[in-house]
Amino acid sequence: MPDYDKRVLTLWGCIGVFLAYSLFLQFYPHPTKLDRTLDAVIYVDKDPSSVTKTLVRLKGTYFRPIWSKEQFDGRILIKGIPLTKTYSPFSVTATERRNGIHLSTLAYQSSRNEFEHSLIYYSPLFSKLAITAPASWVGNSDPHKSIVIVAPASTYEEAQAVLDSMRAKFGEGFYPPQR
Numbered sequence: 001m002p003d004y005d006k007r008v009l010t011l012w013g014c015i016g017v018f019l020a021y022s023l024f025l026q027f028y029p030h031p032t033k034l035d036r037t038l039d040a041v042i043y044v045d046k047d048p049s050s051v052t053k054t055l056v057r058l059k060g061t062y063f064r065p066i067w068s069k070e071q072f073d074g075r076i077l078i079k080g081i082p083l084t085k086t087y088s089p090f091s092v093t094a095t096e097r098r099n100g101i102h103l104s105t106l107a108y109q110s111s112r113n114e115f116e117h118s119l120i121y122y123s124p125l126f127s128k129l130a131i132t133a134p135a136s137w138v139g140n141s142d143p144h145k146s147i148v149i150v151a152p153a154s155t156y157e158e159a160q161a162v163l164d165s166m167r168a169k170f171g172e173g174f175y176p177p178q179r
Contacts, residue, residue, distance in 0.1 A: 031063050038057075041151075051155070057075075058072070086110070088111075121166055
């Protein structure tokens with residue numbers, strides 16, 4: 001076989017290997033099992049006196065495809081918020097990602113087709129998270145109030161430090177806004 005034919009075959013072989021590897025990276029979701037519990041606080045937005053310590057447990061699988069949206073399939077259980085245990089969760093899919101902070105909707109559905117939803121900001125693998133939800137999740141009937149759940153934190157000051165670091169990375173549009 002002439003040298004030219006060998007070079008062409010080698011080139012096509014390299015292109016084939018590159019395409020196979022690219023397809024693998026594109027479609028393989030890189031799953032990571034998560035089962036972690038974070039110390040957290042819940043408070044009514046802008047009311048430091050309402051802080052309550054709680055725990056957030058994440059149990060499920062975190063998928064990190066290279067060129068598509070990250071997703072968490074599993075449960076996010078928040079101690080003291082019964083609906084996170086009794087309602088069925090939807091997958092948490094990153095709708096926006098800025099500087100390592102992801103934004104998504106955290107949604108639950110009851111057996112009677114009632115829906116509850118909130119915003120969730122989180123860092124990769126949920127090492128930090130901030131959830132903004134209706135105050136009705138903790139029994140507050142004021143429709144104009146919301147709660148904030150922040151982890152890891154055990155005081156209002158720690159929660160504000162976590163929010164500040166996430167806000168600095170995410171930039172404009174982070175909620176809750178600067179205190």
